Amino acid sequence: MTSADSGIIAAIATAPGRGGIGVVRISGPQLGPFIEAFLGFTPQPRHAHLCVFRDPQKLPLDEGIALFFPAPNSFTGEDVLELQGHGGPAVLQLLLASCFEQGARPAQPGEFTRRAYLNDKLDLAQAESVADLIDAASGAAARCALRSLSGEFSARIHALVSGLTDLRMLVEASLDFPEEDIDFLAAADASGKLATLQLALQQLRSNAQQGSLLREGIRVVLIGQPNVGKSSLLNCLAGQELAIVTPIAGTTRDTVRETILIEGVPLHIIDTAGLRDTEDEVERMGIARTWAAVDQATVALLLVDAQHGVTAAEQTIMARMPTSLPLLTLHNKIDLGLELPNAAANTLYVSAKTGAGIDALRAALLQIAGWQPEGEGIFMARERHLVALAEAAQRIERAQHQRAALEFFAEELRLAQLALSRITGEFSADDLLGEIFGRFCIGK
Ligand code: GDP
Numbered sequence: 446m447t448s449a450d451s452g453i454i455a456a457i458a459t460a461p462g463r464g465g466i467g468v469v470r471i472s473g474p475q476l477g478p479f480i481e482a483f484l485g486f487t488p489q490p491r492h493a494h495l496c497v498f499r500d501p502q503k504l505p506l507d508e509g510i511a512l513f514f515p516a517p518n519s520f521t522g523e524d525v526l527e528l529q530g531h532g533g534p535a536v537l538q539l540l541l542a543s544c545f546e547q548g549a550r551p552a553q554p555g556e557f558t559r560r561a562y563l564n565d566k567l568d569l570a571q572a573e574s575v576a577d578l579i580d581a582a583s584g585a586a587a588r589c590a591l592r593s594l595s596g597e598f599s600a601r602i603h604a605l606v607s608g609l610t611d612l613r614m615l616v617e618a619s620l621d622f623p624e625e626d627i628d629f630l631a632a633a634d635a636s637g638k639l640a641t642l643q644l645a646l647q648q649l650r651s652n653a654q655q656g657s658l659l660r661e662g663i664r665v666v667l668i669g670q671p672n673v674g675k676s677s678l679l680n681c682l683a684g685q686e687l688a689i690v691t692p693i694a695g696t697t698r699d700t701v702r703e704t705i706l707i708e709g710v711p712l713h714i715i716d717t718a719g720l721r722d723t724e725d726e727v728e729r730m731g732i733a734r735t736w737a738a739v740d741q742a743t744v745a746l747l748l749v750d751a752q753h754g755v756t757a758a759e760q761t762i763m764a765r766m767p768t769s770l771p772l773l774t775l776h777n778k779i780d781l782g783l784e785l786p787n788a789a790a791n792t793l794y795v796s797a798k799t800g801a802g803i804d805a806l807r808a809a810l811l812q813i814a815g816w817q818p819e820g821e822g823i824f825m826a827r828e829r830h831l832v833a834l835a836e837a838a839q840r841i842e843r844a845q846h847q848r849a850a851l852e853f854f855a856e857e858l859r860l861a862q863l864a865l866s867r868i869t870g871e872f873s874a875d876d877l878l879g880e881i882f883g884r885f886c887i888g889k
Contacts (some may be wrong), residue, residue, distance in 0.1 A: 451473070453472070453544075453548055453549040454471070454472055454473065454549060454553075454556055454557070455469060455471040455472075455541060455551065456469070456470060456541070456557075456887050456888035457469055457538075457888055458470040458527075458888035461534065462534065464532030465531075465532050466509075466531070467533065467537040468527055468528065468530075469527070469537060469540045469541055469544065470525065470526075470527050470557065471525065471526040471528070471549055472519070472520075472524070472552075472557055472560060473549070474516070474523050475524060476523075476524035476526055479547055480513065480524075480526055483499075483526075483543070483547050484498070485499070488511050488513040488526075490514065490515050491518075492513070493511075493512060494510065496509070496510075496511055498528060498530060498543070500539075500543045500546065501546050501547060506530075506536065506539045506543060508530075509529045509530035509531065510527075510529040512527040512528075512529070514526075514527070517564070517566075521557050521560040521561045521566065528540060551887075552887060553882075553887070554884070554885045554886060554887050554889075555885025556882065558572050558885060558889055559572070559878065562878075568596075568599050569868070569878075569881070570602070570868050570869050571596060571599060572881070573881055574591075574825050575885075576881075576885050576886075576889070577590040577593070577660060577825045577827075578590035578591060578825075579886065579889065581825075582659075582704075582706065583706050583709030583710075583711070584709060585708065586659040589656045589660075589824060592822075592825070593826075597822070598653075598824035599869050601645075601649050601824075602649075604645070605642060605649070605837070605865055606862055606866060608638065608641075608645075609642065609858050611638070612635055612638055612639060612642075613855055613858050613862070615630060615633050616630070616635075616858070617855070619851055620852070620855070630851075636845075639841065639844060643838070643845070646834065646841065647838070649824075650831070650834045650835070650838065652822050652823050652824050652826075653824055653826035653830055653831055653834055654815065654826070654831065655815075655816065655817060655823040656825045656826040657826045657828065657830075657831055658814060658815065658816055659709060659710055659711075659823070659825065660827065661828075662710060662711030662712060662713050663710060663712050664715055664738065664741060664742040664743050664744075665712050665713065665715065665743065665745070665810065666715045666738075666742045666766070666770065667679075667702065667714050667715065667716055667745075667746050667748065668717050668746065668747045668748065668762050668766075669746075669747065669759075670749075670756070670758055670759065673749055673750045673777055674748065674750070674777040674798075677777075677797035677798065678748060678775070678795070678797040679703060679705060679714060680797070681800055681803055682705055682806070682807065683705035701714065701716075702714045702715065707811060708816070710811060710816055715735065715738045715739060716735075717739070717762060739767065739770070742770055743771075743813065744770065744771045744810065744813045744814070745763075745766055745771070745773070746772075746773050747759060747772060747775065748775045748777055749774065749775070749776055749777065750778055751776035751778050751779050751785070752778065754776070772791060773792075773793060773806075773810075774792045774793070775793050775794075775795055775806065776793070776794045776795070777795055777796065777797055778796060778797075779794045779795065779801060779802065780796040780799045780801065793805055833864045833865065833867050833868050834865075834868070836860075836864040837864040837865050840857045840860045841857070841858075841861050844857035844858050
């Protein structure tokens, strides 16, 4: 059975475990007969019906609320039935099993949202933001995802695509009437229009990059001898912010020591404590993974005890770090009343105990990552969006240099438009859809 087939799908939409309420969601092109058989009556659209849910043998399973959303005014664009029962795993499993007995099949991860996309209720960028909203690690990330879900990101893409379409029409007109003595492009200020589009795209890329930071976070390599205060520093940095973050792609749990949040931006701390020469095969594999994570890091934090400064041991490990990795040296325990040298570049003095210097450290980390705290209009963006935006920017840049050769000019504009349309999913291969929706949770 492929994920794209139609038919009735059902899943528990609420999180596993016990809760006050649990929801079973059912979607299908025509749920009428299913609902009639399941509930014994046809509910009024969008009306809460308190009723007893029964199995096919008419034995009661639970009492709860049935909600019917007829197509097309539902999340998936199909008929949708929601059963709100008591939120226990056993009772919800019974309800679900009963749905299967009546002809539904288990929904695959993200299948409800996939149907919403296929029925034009959401475009691809919006569908992705559904998962991003659920996975959001902070309030800031959730707000960004919601902005994308509401279509603000897509609207900006559409505006760019429509600008490009207008320009392409001008070019086509020039190509169609080569003998005319009018320079359509000059007359319509094609160059100025292209420059305006370029600027809008640049702004959008910057907003998207910020969103991507909120989603992916920053990878911070932590270097430090035992007892210099690494754990104390992380606790102090984390403060009250609780990190609930799913591991980012390419970072296994054993390379990330922990994830903390700064202004909602996740900081994945990659611990180098275990990086030592060893004969042990298993340990070696772990070390290889850590080095791979170090290679992708944004910044290295070298933590030293201010009483000793940077010693030979730290110098050895620093020498093995990629030269391109920005390094911040932190002298910890300044509360011990030490005489501090003049501040050097990329060097900060902190006390994990008293919190002195920690705000400066937070600011420095965010600055290195490129975070703009005052950033407005940030969109939750994924790597694939950034790649597409970069490609569009490159195409437009090339078009700027091709204005004399109209065919090439037109072709670059077409390719820029294509790259942008991939974001919202106008042109999307099936495997991309599989990749995107396969990462959703079941029931969404
Ligand atoms: P780790 O082994 O690098 O993780 O170091 P810990 O965070 O466990 O700290 C080692 C010891 O140093 C503990 O006794 C901490 O209380 C102490 N310590 C950590 N940071 C500071 C600091 O800023 N000032 C002082 N005075 N002691 C600290």
